[in-house]
Amino acid sequence: LDRITLDHLLNEDSPERIVDSLKGRSFGAVLAAGITEALETGSFANIENELYKQLYARMIAEAKDGIKGGYEFLGYIQMEIDLKNLINLFRFRAHKAGEEIRELLIPGGKAFTVDELQRMSAIEDLNEFIDAARKKTRDPELNALFDELGQKRPVHEVEVLVTKYQLKQMERVSKLYVFSVFPILAYLEMKKYEVTNLRAIARGKEYGLPNERIQGYLVM
Numbered sequence: 001l002d003r004i005t006l007d008h009l010l011n012e013d014s015p016e017r018i019v020d021s022l023k024g025r026s027f028g029a030v031l032a033a034g035i036t037e038a039l040e041t042g043s044f045a046n047i048e049n050e051l052y053k054q055l056y057a058r059m060i061a062e063a064k065d066g067i068k069g070g071y072e073f074l075g076y077i078q079m080e081i082d083l084k085n086l087i088n089l090f091r092f093r094a095h096k097a098g099e100e101i102r103e104l105l106i107p108g109g110k111a112f113t114v115d116e117l118q119r120m121s122a123i124e125d126l127n128e129f130i131d132a133a134r135k136k137t138r139d140p141e142l143n144a145l146f147d148e149l150g151q152k153r154p155v156h157e158v159e160v161l162v163t164k165y166q167l168k169q170m171e172r173v174s175k176l177y178v179f180s181v182f183p184i185l186a187y188l189e190m191k192k193y194e195v196t197n198l199r200a201i202a203r204g205k206e207y208g209l210p211n212e213r214i215q216g217y218l219v220m
Helices: 003-010 015-021 028-041 045-063 070-092 114-121 126-134 140-149 155-176 182-206 211-215
Strands: none
Touching (some): 028 045, 070 155, 126 140, 140 155, 155 182
16 A cells, blocks of 8 residues: 555545555455444444454464474564464453454464464453463563563553563564564564654644553553
8 A cells, every 4th residue: 555545545435445546455355344333333343353264374484484484483472463362352251252252353363273262261260361362372572571461451551561462572582583574573563652652642632641541551
Protein backbone atom coordinates (compact mmCIF):
# COMPACT_ATOMS: atom_id res chain seq x y z
CA LEU A 1 0.00 0.00 0.00
CA ASP A 2 2.04 2.93 -1.25
CA ARG A 3 1.17 6.58 -0.70
CA ILE A 4 -0.78 6.89 -3.96
CA THR A 5 -2.95 3.91 -2.99
CA LEU A 6 -3.50 5.24 0.53
CA ASP A 7 -4.47 8.68 -0.79
CA HIS A 8 -6.94 6.97 -3.12
CA LEU A 9 -8.46 5.01 -0.22
CA LEU A 10 -8.80 8.17 1.88
CA ASN A 11 -10.87 9.72 -0.89
CA GLU A 12 -13.38 6.86 -0.93
CA ASP A 13 -16.73 7.84 0.59
CA SER A 14 -17.50 4.67 2.58
CA PRO A 15 -15.84 1.63 4.19
CA GLU A 16 -17.54 -0.60 1.62
CA ARG A 17 -15.91 1.37 -1.19
CA ILE A 18 -12.51 0.99 0.49
CA VAL A 19 -12.99 -2.77 0.74
CA ASP A 20 -14.09 -2.91 -2.90
CA SER A 21 -10.93 -1.03 -3.92
CA LEU A 22 -8.80 -3.65 -2.16
CA LYS A 23 -10.54 -6.77 -3.49
CA GLY A 24 -7.58 -7.64 -5.72
CA ARG A 25 -5.15 -7.69 -2.78
CA SER A 26 -4.13 -10.81 -0.88
CA PHE A 27 -6.16 -9.65 2.13
CA GLY A 28 -9.16 -8.48 0.09
CA ALA A 29 -11.21 -11.61 0.75
CA VAL A 30 -10.78 -11.21 4.53
CA LEU A 31 -12.00 -7.62 4.39
CA ALA A 32 -14.95 -8.52 2.16
CA ALA A 33 -16.01 -11.37 4.45
CA GLY A 34 -15.95 -9.28 7.61
CA ILE A 35 -16.98 -5.75 6.64
CA THR A 36 -20.77 -6.22 7.03
CA GLU A 37 -20.48 -7.60 10.57
CA ALA A 38 -17.94 -4.91 11.49
CA LEU A 39 -20.25 -2.11 10.40
CA GLU A 40 -23.28 -3.67 12.11
CA THR A 41 -21.48 -4.16 15.44
CA GLY A 42 -19.28 -1.07 15.28
CA SER A 43 -16.22 -3.23 15.97
CA PHE A 44 -13.44 -4.13 13.54
CA ALA A 45 -11.71 -6.48 16.03
CA ASN A 46 -12.70 -9.66 14.16
CA ILE A 47 -11.42 -8.32 10.83
CA GLU A 48 -8.16 -7.29 12.50
CA ASN A 49 -7.79 -10.74 14.01
CA GLU A 50 -8.47 -12.51 10.71
CA LEU A 51 -5.86 -10.31 9.03
CA TYR A 52 -3.34 -11.32 11.71
CA LYS A 53 -4.18 -15.00 11.13
CA GLN A 54 -3.56 -14.60 7.40
CA LEU A 55 -0.33 -12.68 7.97
CA TYR A 56 1.15 -15.21 10.39
CA ALA A 57 0.09 -18.19 8.26
CA ARG A 58 1.89 -16.61 5.31
CA MET A 59 5.04 -15.85 7.34
CA ILE A 60 5.13 -19.39 8.75
CA ALA A 61 4.80 -20.87 5.25
CA GLU A 62 7.62 -18.66 3.95
CA ALA A 63 9.87 -19.45 6.94
CA LYS A 64 9.38 -23.18 6.29
CA ASP A 65 10.03 -22.81 2.56
CA GLY A 66 13.79 -23.27 2.83
CA ILE A 67 14.81 -19.60 2.90
CA LYS A 68 18.11 -18.74 4.57
CA GLY A 69 17.55 -18.07 8.27
CA GLY A 70 14.02 -19.44 8.01
CA TYR A 71 14.34 -21.76 11.02
CA GLU A 72 15.40 -18.95 13.34
CA PHE A 73 12.74 -16.63 11.92
CA LEU A 74 10.10 -19.32 12.45
CA GLY A 75 11.00 -19.49 16.15
CA TYR A 76 10.50 -15.76 16.50
CA ILE A 77 7.16 -15.82 14.64
CA GLN A 78 5.90 -18.62 16.88
CA MET A 79 6.91 -16.70 20.01
CA GLU A 80 5.09 -13.61 18.73
CA ILE A 81 1.95 -15.66 18.09
CA ASP A 82 2.11 -17.12 21.62
CA LEU A 83 2.40 -13.65 23.16
CA LYS A 84 -0.40 -12.19 21.04
CA ASN A 85 -2.65 -15.11 22.02
CA LEU A 86 -1.83 -14.59 25.70
CA ILE A 87 -2.81 -10.93 25.43
CA ASN A 88 -6.07 -11.95 23.75
CA LEU A 89 -6.78 -14.39 26.58
CA PHE A 90 -6.24 -11.72 29.22
CA ARG A 91 -8.34 -9.29 27.21
CA PHE A 92 -11.32 -11.56 26.59
CA ARG A 93 -11.35 -14.46 29.06
CA ALA A 94 -13.50 -12.53 31.55
CA HIS A 95 -16.18 -12.13 28.89
CA LYS A 96 -15.78 -14.97 26.42
CA ALA A 97 -14.83 -18.64 26.50
CA GLY A 98 -14.93 -21.86 24.50
CA GLU A 99 -15.74 -21.60 20.80
CA GLU A 100 -16.28 -17.84 21.05
CA ILE A 101 -12.71 -17.17 22.14
CA ARG A 102 -11.32 -19.83 19.80
CA GLU A 103 -12.15 -17.58 16.85
CA LEU A 104 -9.88 -14.89 18.33
CA LEU A 105 -6.84 -17.15 18.68
CA ILE A 106 -4.07 -17.35 16.09
CA PRO A 107 -2.86 -20.87 15.18
CA GLY A 108 0.83 -21.65 14.78
CA GLY A 109 2.31 -20.78 18.17
CA LYS A 110 5.01 -22.92 19.77
CA ALA A 111 4.19 -23.00 23.49
CA PHE A 112 0.40 -23.16 23.23
CA THR A 113 -1.93 -24.85 20.77
CA VAL A 114 -5.32 -23.28 20.07
CA ASP A 115 -6.99 -26.21 21.89
CA GLU A 116 -4.87 -25.59 25.00
CA LEU A 117 -5.59 -21.88 24.94
CA GLN A 118 -9.30 -22.58 24.54
CA ARG A 119 -9.24 -24.80 27.64
CA MET A 120 -7.27 -22.16 29.55
CA SER A 121 -9.88 -19.55 28.68
CA ALA A 122 -12.38 -21.40 30.88
CA ILE A 123 -10.16 -21.08 34.00
CA GLU A 124 -11.73 -18.34 36.10
CA ASP A 125 -9.16 -18.13 38.90
CA LEU A 126 -6.19 -15.96 37.86
CA ASN A 127 -3.60 -17.99 39.81
CA GLU A 128 -4.81 -21.25 38.26
CA PHE A 129 -4.72 -19.61 34.84
CA ILE A 130 -1.12 -18.46 35.37
CA ASP A 131 -0.10 -21.90 36.67
CA ALA A 132 -1.55 -23.53 33.54
CA ALA A 133 0.41 -21.12 31.33
CA ARG A 134 3.61 -21.57 33.34
CA LYS A 135 3.57 -25.34 32.79
CA LYS A 136 4.07 -24.78 29.07
CA THR A 137 7.46 -23.07 29.27
CA ARG A 138 10.93 -23.58 30.72
CA ASP A 139 12.08 -20.06 29.89
CA PRO A 140 13.00 -18.38 33.22
CA GLU A 141 12.35 -14.93 31.78
CA LEU A 142 8.89 -15.96 30.63
CA ASN A 143 8.23 -17.46 34.06
CA ALA A 144 9.25 -14.13 35.59
CA LEU A 145 6.72 -12.47 33.27
CA PHE A 146 4.04 -14.88 34.49
CA ASP A 147 4.90 -13.91 38.09
CA GLU A 148 4.09 -10.30 37.23
CA LEU A 149 0.97 -11.23 35.30
CA GLY A 150 -0.23 -13.20 38.33
CA GLN A 151 -0.96 -9.91 40.06
CA LYS A 152 -4.34 -8.54 39.09
CA ARG A 153 -3.75 -5.80 36.54
CA PRO A 154 -5.73 -3.86 33.93
CA VAL A 155 -5.33 -5.16 30.38
CA HIS A 156 -3.17 -2.23 29.23
CA GLU A 157 -0.59 -3.10 31.91
CA VAL A 158 -0.62 -6.73 30.76
CA GLU A 159 0.03 -5.57 27.19
CA VAL A 160 2.92 -3.36 28.32
CA LEU A 161 4.57 -6.20 30.29
CA VAL A 162 4.20 -8.68 27.42
CA THR A 163 5.54 -6.12 24.93
CA LYS A 164 8.59 -5.45 27.13
CA TYR A 165 9.31 -9.18 27.21
CA GLN A 166 8.92 -9.41 23.43
CA LEU A 167 11.28 -6.49 22.77
CA LYS A 168 13.84 -7.97 25.15
CA GLN A 169 13.70 -11.28 23.27
CA MET A 170 14.04 -9.49 19.94
CA GLU A 171 17.12 -7.68 21.18
CA ARG A 172 18.61 -10.96 22.42
CA VAL A 173 17.99 -12.74 19.11
CA SER A 174 19.36 -9.78 17.11
CA LYS A 175 22.65 -10.12 19.00
CA LEU A 176 22.77 -13.87 18.38
CA TYR A 177 22.20 -13.49 14.63
CA VAL A 178 23.89 -10.21 13.81
CA PHE A 179 24.14 -10.94 10.07
CA SER A 180 20.44 -11.58 9.62
CA VAL A 181 17.17 -9.67 9.38
CA PHE A 182 16.72 -9.71 13.17
CA PRO A 183 18.71 -6.54 13.99
CA ILE A 184 16.59 -4.65 11.44
CA LEU A 185 13.35 -6.10 12.84
CA ALA A 186 14.40 -5.25 16.39
CA TYR A 187 15.27 -1.68 15.41
CA LEU A 188 11.96 -1.16 13.59
CA GLU A 189 9.94 -2.64 16.44
CA MET A 190 11.64 -0.45 19.04
CA LYS A 191 11.11 2.62 16.86
CA LYS A 192 7.44 1.68 16.58
CA TYR A 193 7.06 1.71 20.35
CA GLU A 194 8.93 4.99 20.63
CA VAL A 195 6.20 6.49 18.43
CA THR A 196 3.51 4.65 20.42
CA ASN A 197 4.90 6.14 23.63
CA LEU A 198 4.88 9.65 22.16
CA ARG A 199 1.26 9.20 21.07
CA ALA A 200 0.29 7.95 24.54
CA ILE A 201 1.95 10.95 26.18
CA ALA A 202 0.30 13.39 23.77
CA ARG A 203 -3.15 11.85 24.25
CA GLY A 204 -2.72 11.65 28.01
CA LYS A 205 -1.76 15.31 28.22
CA GLU A 206 -4.63 16.26 25.92
CA TYR A 207 -7.13 14.62 28.29
CA GLY A 208 -5.43 15.95 31.41
CA LEU A 209 -4.39 12.58 32.81
CA PRO A 210 -1.88 12.57 35.69
CA ASN A 211 1.70 11.60 34.81
CA GLU A 212 1.51 8.40 36.87
CA ARG A 213 -1.42 7.13 34.83
CA ILE A 214 0.20 8.04 31.51
CA GLN A 215 3.35 6.19 32.56
CA GLY A 216 1.30 3.00 32.97
CA TYR A 217 0.70 2.99 29.20
CA LEU A 218 4.34 3.45 28.20
CA VAL A 219 6.63 0.66 27.00
CA MET A 220 10.02 1.48 28.54
